[in-house]
Structures are given as C-alpha cells and as structure tokens.
Amino acid sequence: MDVNIVDVAKAAKVSPTTVSRVLNNNPLVKNKTREKVLMVIEQMNYVPNAAAKNLRQQKTFTIGIIVPDIMVAYYSNLVKGIQNKAHLEKFKVIICDTQNSREIELGYLQMLTNRTVDGMILIESLLPKETVMELLERGYVIGSIGRSILDSRIYNVQTNTTEVAMHVVEHLIEQGHKDIAFISGYNDAIDSLDRLEGYIKGLEKHGIPFRPELVENGDFNKKGGYSALKRLWDARQKFTAVFSANDEMALGIYAACREANVRIPQDLAVFGVDNERVSRYLVPQLSTVNQLKIEMGYAAAEMLIKKIKGEMADDDERIVVVDSQLCIRASSNYKRVQS
Numbered sequence: 152m153d154v155n156i157v158d159v160a161k162a163a164k165v166s167p168t169t170v171s172r173v174l175n176n177n178p179l180v181k182n183k184t185r186e187k188v189l190m191v192i193e194q195m196n197y198v199p200n201a202a203a204k205n206l207r208q209q210k211t212f213t214i215g216i217i218v219p220d221i222m223v224a225y226y227s228n229l230v231k232g233i234q235n236k237a238h239l240e241k242f243k244v245i246i247c248d249t250q251n252s253r254e255i256e257l258g259y260l261q262m263l264t265n266r267t268v269d270g271m272i273l274i275e276s277l278l279p280k281e282t283v284m285e286l287l288e289r290g291y292v293i294g295s296i297g298r299s300i301l302d303s304r305i306y307n308v309q310t311n312t313t314e315v316a317m318h319v320v321e322h323l324i325e326q327g328h329k330d331i332a333f334i335s336g337y338n339d340a341i342d343s344l345d346r347l348e349g350y351i352k353g354l355e356k357h358g359i360p361f362r363p364e365l366v367e368n369g370d371f372n373k374k375g376g377y378s379a380l381k382r383l384w385d386a387r388q389k390f391t392a393v394f395s396a397n398d399e400m401a402l403g404i405y406a407a408c409r410e411a412n413v414r415i416p417q418d419l420a421v422f423g424v425d426n427e428r429v430s431r432y433l434v435p436q437l438s439t440v441n442q443l444k445i446e447m448g449y450a451a452a453e454m455l456i457k458k459i460k461g462e463m464a465d466d467d468e469r470i471v472v473v474d475s476q477l478c479i480r481a482s483s484n485y486k487r488v489q490s
Contacts, residue, residue, distance in 0.1 A: 154197045155261050157282070163191040167285040213243040214455060215263040215271040217256060217278075221248040223371060223399060224427045225444060229274055229296055232448020240456050251337070253277040264289075269459045272451050275340060276300055294455040296447055298341045306454040308447050308471045312342055315440050315475045316349025317356065319394055319422050322438075322477060324357050327487030328392040328420060331359075334379045334404070336371035336396045343371075346396045346424065365390055369400040376400025380407045391487060392420035398427040401437055416485035426478055435481030442475045 160167040165188060172180045173188040180188075191197075216233055218226045230246060237244045245268065247259035256277055263271060270292030273283070280300060286293055287304050294306040323331050333350045336343035351361045367382055369375035376395055380403070383390065395401040401423035405415065413419050415435055423430060426441035450471045457463040 153265070154195045155265070156197075156285075157257060157261060159188070159191055159195060159197050162195060163188045166281045168281060168288060171285060171288060210459065211267055211269050212241065213245065213268045214452070214459075215245045215247060215259075215268045216274070217247045217249060217259060217263075217271060217276055218274045219249055219251045219277075220371075221246065223397075225397060225399075225425045225442070226274060228444035229448040229451075232445035232450075233272055233452040234448075235445065236449045236452035236456065240452075240460075242452075242456060249277070251277070257282070260286075264291075270294065270455045272296065272455060273300060275342065277339075292455055292458045294451045296451050298345070303469065306451065306458065306469050308451040308454075308473060310442055310447065310473050310475050312345040312475075313349040313352070315477070316346040316394075317353040318477055319424075319440065320350055320353025321357070322479060323392045323394065323420060323422060323483060324353070324359070326392075326420060326483060326485060329359055330362075330365070330390040330392070332365040332367070332380075332383055332388065332390040332393040334367050334369040334376055334393060334395045334400050336369065336400070338368060340371070343396050346394075350394055364388055369395070369403070371397050372399050373403040373406070376403030377407045378403070380404050384411070391418075392422070392483070395421065395423045398423040398425045398430050398437065398439055401439075402429065402433075405433060405437075415482050420483040420485060420487070422483045430478075430480075433482070438480045438483035439478050440475050441478045443473050447473050 156167050156170050160170045163170065165184065169180065169184065170188055173185050214237060216230055218230055221227055221230065234244055245263060249256040249259060272294040275297045276295065283293060283300050296308050298309050320331060333347060335347055347366065354361050365388055367379035369379040376399065380393065393404060395404055401421055404421055408415055408419060415421050421437065423437050423439040426439045430437035430439045450473065
C-alpha cells in the first residue's frame with residue numbers, strides 16, 4: 152500500500168501540516184522536528200507524488216462527499232442535493248460512507264486525495280481540524296454541511312437548529328406539557344448538541360427547570376430511540392412528551408409505545424426532526440421539523456463548484472443558513488388536560 156503524508160505524520164507524531172512544511176523547506180519548522188520527520192520519510196520510503204501535485208493545478212471536475220451513514224435518510228437526501236447540482240454542472244461525485252468512524256473517514260480521505268478531486272463536501276465530519284486545514288493548504292476547496300467544522304475558508308451550509316428546537320419545546324408546552332424528555336443523537340454530533348441547547352433554552356424561557364435525567368442518547372437510529380425510551384421508563388421518570396432529535400429514533404419510540412400500549416398523543420406526545428417520508432404514514436402522523444435537505448446539499452455543491460470554476464470572489468459569502476419549519480401533526484397536536 153502506498154505511503155502518504157498522513158501516514159508519515161502519524162509515524163512522526165506530528166500533524167500533516169508539519170510534514171508538508173518540512174517537504175517545502177519551511178523555515179518555521181524547528182530543526183529537531185525537521186530531522187525527525189525526514190528520518191521517518193526515509194524509513195517509510197515516502198515519495199511525494201509530484202504527478203499528483205501537478206494535476207492539482209488542473210481541473211478533474213470531480214468532488215468527494217464524505218457522509219457518516221448513507222442509510223440515514225437525512226444524509227442520503229443531502230447527498231441527493233449535491234448530486235443534482237453536480238450533474239447539472241457536469242461534475243462527477245465520489246460518495247464515501249464512513250459508518251461514523253474517524254478511521255474509515257481518514258482512509259477515504261487518502262483515497263480522495265490520491266484521485267486528485269478538486270474539492271470535498273464534509274457532512275458532519277469527524278476529521279481533526281488540523282487535517283482539514285492541511286487540505287486547504289494543499290489547495291483543495293472544502294465545503295461542509297452542519298457545524299462540525301467551521302473556518303473562514305470553508306464553504307458552509309447550516310440550518311437554524313437551536314432556534315427550531317426551542318420552537319418545538321414551546322409547541323409542546325402550549326399543548327400543556329411540562330415534563331418533556333429529549334432523546335439525542337450521537338454525543339459528539341454538533342447538530343444533536345445544538346438541539347439539546349434549544350431544548351434547554353425552550354424550557355428555561357417558560358420557567359421550567361431542566362432535568363438532565365430526562366435526556367437519553369439514541370444514536371440517531373430506530374433501535375437507539377426504542378432503547379432510550381425504554382431506559383426512561385425503566386428509571387421511572389415522569390414525562391408526558393418526548394422530543395426526538397430525528398425521525399429515525401421516533402420510529403423506535405413508536406415501536407416501544409405499541410409494545411407498552413402507550414397511546415400517542417393521548418399518553419405521550421412525540422415530536423421528531425427531518426420530515427422523512429415515513430413520518431406522514433405513521434399512525435398517528437408524526438409531528439416533525441422540515442429541514443430542506445436536498446436544498447441544503449444543492450447549496451453546498453453550488454458554492455463549492457463556483458469556487459472550483461473560479462466564479463466566486465474571496466470576499467463572497469461562505470455561509471448559507473437554510474431555515475427549517477415545524478410540521479405539526481397528530482402525534483403532538485393534542486391539548487393535555489392538567490391533572
């Protein structure tokens with residue numbers, strides 16, 4: 152297997168940026184560090200790919216998409232939006248499903264750079280920021296969806312996640328709920344943390360204390376949502392509504408309620424996020440947040456491709472915020488009588 156700059160950096164216990172600086176004789180690198188890196192380069196027989204470097208100055212009209220889990224409808228719709236714009240512009244795309252693994256993501260990154268793509272769109276990336284900075288220094292155009300990696304040189308598309316989460320909680324409070332559980336996604340996912348922040352702010356705005364014991368992790372999937380709700384019940388927590396950080400977990404919540412003969416919304420109100428197609432066919436229909444996912448993907452690809460083609464100035468806006476809206480349906484649209 153060919154050795155690349157990331158492999159050298161790991162072996163030398165430095166950043167890829169430092170290896171790049173050594174290769175380019177950057178005077179800022181300390182002599183001790185330079186000697187260590189050069190020794191590792193020799194030991195690993197690393198040869199910088201001059202052909203690839205030359206190709207970087209040409210256009211391949213190819214972009215890479217790094218996505219956590221293509222089976223999750225939210226992500227697949229973002230990718231669909233990227234593909235729609237790419238195909239219109241005669242660009243090719245390479246889709247890399249990382250399975251929520253940083254190790255797999257780094258492997259795909261090596262493959263994409265070896266294939267000399269013109270740019271990449273990172274969807275909720277787990278890459279270390281220094282690795283992304285190295286890509287920028289090497290001349291790649293980088294776009295991102297979500298707030299996982301923010302930098303003034305990155306073209307970013309995001310949504311008003313925290314604000315909308317507050318509106319969800321306010322809607323549930325208006326329906327008579329005070330004890331509202333929250334089922335989050337991955338612990339380190341920025342979108343999940345933003346929704347948790349909005350959930351807490353929504354409670355505090357109405358004078359309702361935040362109860363950490365009503366927050367459970369559901370890993371953004373059906374099984375996780377099912378297990379999270381069961382854990383809340385097993386802990387004898389008191390709540391009359393649950394805010395799920397995505398619709399996939401809400402499917403698990405519905406399944407747990409069916410098993411336990413808990414009626415939605417009479418016994419438990421449920422609110423999801425993503426407005427997936429299935430949400431309209433559940434019984435009762437699932438209240439959810441409509442995120443314009445295809446439009447978000449399209450906007451990310453549009454900015455990236457414009458930059459690659461030299462059609463964007465350096466001072467053009469690099470952040471696009473796509474607003475989301477509440478879709479209030481039967482699973483939460485039920486006035487609770489206070490006992």
